[in-house]
Amino acid sequence: MVPQARLLIAARTDGMAGPLSEGMDQLGWRTITARGPYAAEAALQDLGVQAVVVDLSDGIEEAEGLARKLRLLAAPRRIPVLAIGGGSGAKASEAFDLRLADPVYPAQVAMRLESLVRTCVAEEEYRLRQETFGLMGVGLDDPEPSLAPLRLLAVGDPTPQFLGLSNCLEAAGAEVVGAFTSYTAFDFLHESDFDTVVLWGGDAADSAMAIAGGMRRNSRLYHIPCLLYMKTLGGMTSAEAYARGISDVASPETPEPETAWRALELARSYRRQAAIRAALETARTLRFMDPETGLFTRELFSQHLGRLASAAPARNRPLSLCVLRVRETEEVAEARRSGWLDKAFPQLGSMVSRLIRVEDTAARLGPEHFAIALPATPEAAARVAADRIAAVISRTAFDGGDGRRPFILEFDIGAVEVGHPAHLDAALEAAAEMARSGG
Numbered sequence: 509m510v511p512q513a514r515l516l517i518a519a520r521t522d523g524m525a526g527p528l529s530e531g532m533d534q535l536g537w538r539t540i541t542a543r544g545p546y547a548a549e550a551a552l553q554d555l556g557v558q559a560v561v562v563d564l565s566d567g568i569e570e571a572e573g574l575a576r577k578l579r580l581l582a583a584p585r586r587i588p589v590l591a592i593g594g595g596s597g598a599k600a601s602e603a604f605d606l607r608l609a610d611p612v613y614p615a616q617v618a619m620r621l622e623s624l625v626r627t628c629v630a631e632e633e634y635r636l637r638q639e640t641f642g643l644m645g646v647g648l649d650d651p652e653p654s655l656a657p658l659r660l661l662a663v664g665d666p667t668p669q670f671l672g673l674s675n676c677l678e679a680a681g682a683e684v685v686g687a688f689t690s691y692t693a694f695d696f697l698h699e700s701d702f703d704t705v706v707l708w709g710g711d712a713a714d715s716a717m718a719i720a721g722g723m724r725r726n727s728r729l730y731h732i733p734c735l736l737y738m739k740t741l742g743g744m745t746s747a748e749a750y751a752r753g754i755s756d757v758a759s760p761e762t763p764e765p766e767t768a769w770r771a772l773e774l775a776r777s778y779r780r781q782a783a784i785r786a787a788l789e790t791a792r793t794l795r796f797m798d799p800e801t802g803l804f805t806r807e808l809f810s811q812h813l814g815r816l817a818s819a820a821p822a823r824n825r826p827l828s829l830c831v832l833r834v835r836e837t838e839e840v841a842e843a844r845r846s847g848w849l850d851k852a853f854p855q856l857g858s859m860v861s862r863l864i865r866v867e868d869t870a871a872r873l874g875p876e877h878f879a880i881a882l883p884a885t886p887e888a889a890a891r892v893a894a895d896r897i898a899a900v901i902s903r904t905a906f907d908g909g910d911g912r913r914p915f916i917l918e919f920d921i922g923a924v925e926v927g928h929p930a931h932l933d934a935a936l937e938a939a940a941e942m943a944r945s946g947g
Contacts, residue, residue, distance in 0.1 A: 557587065659775075820929075
């Protein structure tokens with residue numbers, strides 16, 4: 509059996525690659541290190557690599573060439589390339605999805621890669637939707653990031669160091685909005701869009717970490733990167749900071765232009781991700797959707813699912829299907845007789861759309877049957893996702909009409925991994941039968 513690796517590290521020496529490889533292996537990102545371009549190309553073609561890290565200490569131009577070559581070799585699978593090092597004086601490069609300053613921490617890299625891989629999967633899904641809707645006479649434009657200046661929210665006391673960083677960001681062409689308290693910060697975050705949040709921790713990180721934690725608990729703010737700018741982490745380690753939602757950590761000893769560059773790199777990467785997510789959200793609002801729920805119709809889902817099933821092996825990614833069937837209860841039977849079950853479906857469809865990932869495809873297969881296609885997701889993870897969706901919906905009270913108690917909806921669930929495209933119909937039927945038999 510050929511060993512698999514999730515992460516390819518291209519580096520000629522162990523200075524960066526050694527500690528990173530060891531740490532990433534411990535975090536579940538099995539790595540392989542390539543010392544030169546030919547070894548990197550061979551590893552990418554032979555192993556199940558999901559992402560690439562390149563060491564810029566070997567030279568930026570060489571790394572750019574390697575990144576572009578690896579992307580071509582991986583096609584049609586989209587792989588993220590994360591570059592490490594190079595310094596703040598290096599020009600921005602479209603060859604890399606993100607550039608981080610050296611030294612890096614495994615937890616930091618793992619968090620950024622998880623986000624970048626999901627963005628790649630979302631972009632693959634959008635390309636497939638362009639094909640599906642194109643055959644129906646609807647053209648979907650390519651996702652293009654906004655050309656407006658990058659917007660950063662700077663949160664904290666207006667100390668000389670923090671003001672100096674804000675000045676560097678503005679000198680680089682960014683728009684900086686200041687917030688002196690966490691309350692003001694969340695007001696800004698809920699009222700307008702930002703590409704990155706810079707948190708000034710000063711001598712204590714409690715307030716800054718509370719803001720980061722609050723953002724990670726909010727689905728709309730979850731993906732916005734946070735740079736923590738502070739004198740000392742105190743009793744907290746860098747790994748703990750990254751695990752709690754921080755994207756990068758800088759201190760006042762770091763030159764302000766470098767810290768500004770690091771914040772802007774996070775902002776550029778996020779804006780690209782946001783453009784792809786926005787494009788997918790727009791594709792969910794087309795006229796072909798089920799009029800009651802806003803989800804894919806059975807026919808549209810069937811057409812798109814065939815493309816997903818064919819693309820999965822070509823991209824070396826799993827594809828799973830979940831079927832959710834409204835569980836028959838006395839409450840549901842009464843709501844059906846009174847007509848209030850049908851009236852609940854628009855709210856139900858809206859909830860399902862918000863609870864799935866942007867790259868997932870949800871459909872209404874029948875009056876009370878729903879399906880979700882989850883690209884790049886094995887069966888066990890798909891089952892967890894479906895259980896979470898069902899659990900959230902089961903805690904929602906739906907209107908039962910005048911004089912009647914609200915009712916709840918529970919689901920029986922089936923989940924399968926598709927495997928070969930020829931087995932698609934059998935997989936969908938297996939998931940449906942699993943749901944019919946109570947999961």
